Amino acid sequence: MNASLPQLLQCIVSEYPDTIAQYSKDQNGEFQPISYKEMFDCVSNFACGLRVIGCKRGDFIGLISDNRKEWMHASMGIMALGAADIPRGSDVTDSDIIQILGIVESSFVVVEDDIQTKKIFKNIKELPKIQTIIILDSSVDLESLKTEWAQSEEAKTRSMEIFTYDEIILKGKEFRVQNPDYVEKQIAETKPDDIATIIFTSGTTGTPKGVMLTHKNFLSQLPELSKRIILYPGERALSVLPVWHVFERLCEYVIIHAAAGIAYSKPIGSILLADFAKINPHLLPSVPRIWEAVHDGVFKQLRKKGGISYALFKFFLKAGNLRFHYHRRLFKNVAYTSQAEKTVAPFLAFIPWLLLTPIHLLGDALVFSKIRLKLGKNFRAGVSGGGALPSNIDEFFWTAGVTVVAGYGLTETAPVVAVRSIAHPIFGTIGTPCNYNQVKVVDDTGKTLPMGEQGVVYVRGDNVMKGYFKRPELTESVIDKDGWFNTGDIGYICLGGEIVLRGRLKDTIVLRGGENIEPVPIEMRLQESQYISLAVVVGQDQRYLGALILPDEAELQAWAKSQHIAEESMEKLIELPQVKKLFENEIADLISAENGFKLFEKITRFAVLSKPFEPGVELSAKQEVMRHKINQLYEKEIDELFV
Known part of the structure; x- marks a missing residue:
């Protein structure tokens, strides 16, 4: 292994001096290449x-x-x-x-x-x-x-x-x-x-x-990732993500390690599609939002055509989704927690898969092959990180014949802990742990849980950070004496070693665009409103943020009286259009650019709750919000914010 990242580049230059390293656009929007030596x-x-x-x-x-x-x-x-x-x-x-x-x-x-x-x-x-x-x-x-x-x-x-x-x-x-x-x-x-x-x-x-x-945090990952994310010397990858985010940064090191080329584009639909045609990339590292935009763009385009085209698309998509449901079971592209289920599933899947395959092949010829053409003639796979890939988007690309491999990691793990293999992806998971790190799942007492049982994910390996700068006490709170890093993520391990994630214990919210957001500053600002006693920001793996709002009942009743609104129960009061508008205005005024909030930190939708939180239910004994409990108890209300 090389001792440093510049030494890696030095080695690639010695072996592939004239291979193209970077493609960047000139003033006319045309890609201009430079070699590794340059x-x-x-x-x-x-x-x-x-x-x-x-x-x-x-x-x-x-x-x-x-x-x-x-x-x-x-x-x-x-x-x-x-x-x-x-x-x-x-x-x-x-x-x-x-x-x-x-x-x-x-x-x-x-x-x-x-x-x-x-x-x-x-x-x-x-x-x-x-x-x-x-x-x-x-x-x-x-x-x-x-x-x-x-x-x-x-x-x-x-x-x-x-x-x-x-x-x-x-x-x-x-x-x-x-x-x-x-x-x-x-x-x-x-x-x-x-x-x-x-x-x-x-x-x-x-x-x-x-x-x-x-340097070791990054370099230790490259040999293994090169086996899972296949790229060869002289091939090309499109770069569209912020490089200061560790996911994009590591992807660019993977590209350099392969002696492939990086072409710089933008995550804007029209620009990205044009660059696919110009560059014909083999790989696209991206966040779930980009795959979602491609999915939505296909639907929008075909919906606009309407008639027989849209009807055929929906039919072939439904048939294809069903066929791949059985295909994954037949060819072991799905994870199991039961050996019996794993043994029986291929036998049960064979006949339905066989019957649906001719329909899917017809759909592929008429519909899905045209979708793939938009990604260029060389496209091998997309790598999705920085947030969970929604299952419907994942399923759509399986059916369309576009390989999108999902990965998992954190800034503190530089970042990749696990990633699906392009050669053999396992649906519904983020793949098996990479060989440079170990993963275990533990319960509240720190006991390691067996396969299939849900708990907190811990990671140990050469990719785990050196620590937090000038904050040794914070470092010690997340990395134990044996080197295990507490990710704060909830999940379980399947029969084949694949990891399935179910949520986060940590407060940090990651949107589909890869933005990391700490909810506490937003919640504290919201609670500055005289009408809001408590706010819980939600939105993990969604496009935008939402919030659950607990009103200050006394203040809200007083406001209602001042507006000549007949006194009603809290359940009825919070449903009134005037009250919803009041909270909408309060939220917009507080979570604004003027108050230092970024666009992706704004609250797009909210729900006002009528029942106060209780210790032991939604709150801890210290009156702290237990987010994982709230996610369970208010699942319906939260889901409705993102419909």
Whole structure:
């Protein structure tokens, strides 16, 4: 195994120097390729450029940018120097910038463009350590930005250097002429347990959690993942996700490990489909929302056609879904918790599968083959992570003949714990644990549970984080003395070792788009309303957030009286349109951009409950909300929020 990620790149370059590494669009929207040798030159020049302006081994360097080829050059360059990147996307908030760059005490920050540069300017008083900004987009008006800084109040008491990516590359080139082996020597000094990156979890309360991930955390996964996610030298994968999220980042390392090429696209339907036609990719790492959008787009298009086309589509889809129900049992693509059921199922499935197969083959020729054509002639599989893949979406793609393999992991596990194999996917599961980590399921007492019994999932292995940055007590609360990490996820293990997830004990909510949201800040803000006594935010694996609202009965009754609404029971009062509008306005005012909330943190739908929560039922003895109990007790109300 390589000692570091830059060393991995170095090895790939030595074997595949002329193979295409990256495809990025020019001003005309056409993909322009660069080889692995050219990419490594960019990485080396960037690393040396950083050295020239004062960066050194062990530094923590901010990296605020969306996905683009220069992001990888910057990140690899930072790591080649022996430093670590602190990544964030272009949607970073002011508070994120202040807290994250402040916690790691960054002196250097790499940003995408002038917009991110101005965010640094805006918050510079709270970032006394920052002394250098590097802008990846070299087309910015650099002189204008320098003038803006020079005219600021802060410029009177401190200096700030601002460079473009091209300037850093040029400085690096000049340095390498005099020091031709510098980068190689720095790469050789990096150890597997050195920190590669610190990824701060989004939407956290109080002090953000900085997940320290080492080179080994990533590298340990690549040999096994290359067997499950099949990709060969010279092949291509589309990149559409935020690279500062650990799932996309690891996928790009998998692509590099395979000596394949990364083509940078956008998660926008029209752009993505056009890029499928241009690039003909073999692989698409994505989140469930993208597969859902493809599914919805197919339905919308055929519904618009109507008539016989839509009727045939629905018929063949229903027949195909049923056929694959039996197909999975016949060819062992489904998980079991009973040996008897596993033995009998193939025999029971054979006749129905045989009868339905001709219908499905006809449907495939008339309907599903056309869907596959939209993904290009080379498409092998999609890899879905960052949230659970809904079963109806999973089933649709099975029937359409499009392989989508679901995986599971967390930022703290860098991230992949388990993933289905492209060669033999198991429906309804997230696959078996990868061989670089162990998984066990435990009960409330910490006892390991047998196969089929539901409990909390624990993980141990080379992929588990080094810890939370400057928070040893928090690290100890999630990783025990034997190295087992408490994921906070609820699930069970099947007969073949596959994992099935059922929910989360942790508060963190993951939407289908992969956004990680801590519900507590939203709930606390909602509870600032005089009409809301308690709020519970829900939305795990959904498109958007919802909320269960407990009204402050006295305040609501008083408001009703002021509105000349006849006094009614609470059950009747909360059903009135005026009352629903009141809560709608309160929620919209409180959970807004003005109050620092992101678009995906907004509450789209809510339900007002008439019965207060009780200790021992919905609340713990400490009056804390027990989310897993609420998910069970109010399953119907929650489901209705996402219909």
